[in-house]
Amino acid sequence: MQVKKFVVLTVLFILPIVAYLFFASGVNNFGKLPILTNGVDDVAHIGTAKVSFKDKITVVGFLGKNLDNxxxxxxxxxxxxxxxxxxxxxxxxxMLVPKGTEDMVASLESELGHLVDMKKWNFVFADDAQITDFFASLKTDISLDENLGTPYVFIIDKDLNLRGRENDEDDGTKYGFDSTSVAELNNKMEDDIKIILAEYRLALKKNNADRAK
Incomplete structure (x- = not known):
């Protein structure tokens, strides 16, 4: 009877604590998204930009000249x-888009705005050469198409570094995420953004704790 009670108590109380400690340790020790490219160009210096990558976690995309696609x-x-x-x-x-697509972007923004507050969507209109040069600064294995677009989007951290995966099970080094694939967005990109958000939260807590000493 005593053994049975011990087993029940272990399952109800001890195992959840062990699981919590395991996952908490994982976040602290392994929860860092690799830097794949250091110091990409800041969007603040491009086209009509009124935003910057500095001190922001940014998802960057290239919609191209044919927004319908x-x-x-x-x-x-x-x-x-x-x-x-x-x-x-x-x-x-x-989102970087070529100049001349302003009306198409306004229409797209209106459609997306029916579903959610668009205040954190930023569209930057730039010359073709500016878009090409900026994309080159990412230093990826991905190319823009003839319309200066790509279905891939990228994660830039607060220090203007491109983050991604070094040992992805499908792609090896993974610089960007295919926005045509809901599965990839759900199973990979969402997880990676969670990791980088947790990384900055932990760093902030550590800094605050250090200051309090």
């Missing part, structure tokens, strides 16, 4: 990533 991608990002994280103070979306 990227509307589905934008919808996927809006539903699966933006709605999940936009209430975090330091989180933002930045």
């Amino acid at each position: 990227k509307a589905g991608n934008a919808f996927n990002l809006n539903q699966k990533i933006y709605k999940r994280f936009y209430k975090f103070k330091d989180f933002q979306f930045v």
Whole structure:
């Protein structure tokens, strides 16, 4: 009878504590998203930009000249990533688009705005050369198409570094996330943004604790 009580108590109380400590340790020791490119160009110096990557966690995308082809991608990002994280103070979306697409962007923004507050979506209109040069600063294995667009989006940290995966099970080094794939957004990109948010929260707590000493 005593053995049975011990087993029950272990299952109810001790195992949850062990599980918590295991996962908490994992976040502290392994919860860092690798830096793949140091010091990308700041969007603040491009085109019509009124935003900066500095001190923000940014999802960067390239919608290209034919936004009709990227509307589905934008919808996927809006539903699966933006709605999940936009209430975090330091989180933002930045989409680079060629000049001349202003009307198409306004229409897209209006459609997406029916679903969520668009205050953290930022559209930067730039010359073709500016977009090409900025994209090159990411130093990825991905290319822009003939319309200066790509379905892939990228995570830039507060210090202007490109974050991604070094040992992805499908891609090896993973620089960006395919916004045509809901599964990839759900299963990979969402997890990676959670990791980088947790990383900054832990760093902030540590800094505050150090100051209090």
